[in-house]
Amino acid sequence: MKVANVDTDVLFCGTDLAARIERAETQLIVAATHAAAGRGADVLAVPVAGGYACFAEPHSPLNKVVGLGFDGVPDTALLGEVEHMMAGRGAATQVELSTLADPAIAAMLTARGYHVAGFEDILGRVPTGDEQVVPGIEVRRADDLAAWVDVVVDGFAHPDGVGVPSHEEFPRDVIERVERDMEKAGATAYVALCDGVVAGGGSARFADGIAQLTGAATAPAYRRRGVQTALLATRLADAAAAGCDIAVVTTAPGSQSQQNVQRRGFQLLYTRAVLVKAPA
Structure with missing residues (x-):
């Protein structure tokens, strides 16, 4: 047999x-x-x-x-x-x-x-410290919260149109305040730069062994260039360094974001x- x-x-x-x-x-x-x-x-x-x-x-x-x-x-x-x-x-x-x-x-x-x-x-994977670097894209912790908020809000304002449409939309000024509130709640802000220009942003919260990867978005002009892959790699490496045993991300079903994280080894854990x- x-x-x-x-x-x-x-x-x-x-x-x-x-x-x-x-x-x-x-x-x-x-x-x-x-x-x-x-x-x-x-x-x-x-x-x-x-x-x-x-x-x-x-x-x-x-x-x-x-x-x-x-x-x-x-x-x-x-x-x-x-x-x-x-x-x-x-x-x-x-x-x-x-x-x-x-x-x-x-x-x-x-x-x-x-x-x-x-x-x-909700998708997850075990974070490691040997993530692949994306050539031409620099990711670092944001020292200018205004630039980070601007690129994330701009990215959210222009969804990629892939997958199941969201059942809700939020005003731009509300999203700006929420992003700042999340940073005050313990989420670390990251920006991705292409040729010195802020092309994308994301955040992560490391607590109780869980890395919550949140707030990821790319400016429309810089999509399909590996910005989200670079943001994922840096945050996963930092999660491993922080001792997290799992990293999780929330996506809309069938979205481009879900496809991006699955290509980086994330697996579907459950649905809400x-x-x-x-x-x-």
Whole structure:
């Protein structure tokens, strides 16, 4: 009988690893929300069954419930209170729920009138210090946050149009503030330069053995030149140096960003369903 080959490089994600990643995501979103409070925003950060319900300002990508599914089912009264507080701020209640979370939560949310608005994929790989350098592109930690914010926001404003379209859009000024709030929350900013010109940017947060690779974007004029590959390589090398055992990135399904990271060895770990309930 012929025995099938076993790929020992496959990265398996069980509930324990997913819970670690979701905790790290929750910590980052909560810290960024608190950073928004530091600039005078009327924020919301309420613990919900191991996760948090956050609101930073109108039309912010930080306005969501994160981290549910690994510490029990939310209390219905508390969830109703969260929905009421979100509605009072003119916002829908948006829950990002891992496919490895307790299935009872999805059933609970749909029974309360939530609908699926979209999905996002979480990919991961083990970081190493021997990443390939991209000729002609220099990546370094940003010493000019304004230039970093400008290139990242510009990149986000011009999506590549590949894969599943996003279910939401955000105003440019809000994204600018969110990027600065993420940096204050512990994300390190990186810029990529082509011929001395800032061509792209990204960020990374190293905590509890997890490297969260966030905020990556390339200016439209410099796409298809390896900018994202160079940004990935530097951040992965820094993650290895920081002792992280896994690096994770979140992408839209079927996007150019997902293809880029998969070419660099990232594997799909799980998906988050985005469930939304309109304000009453």
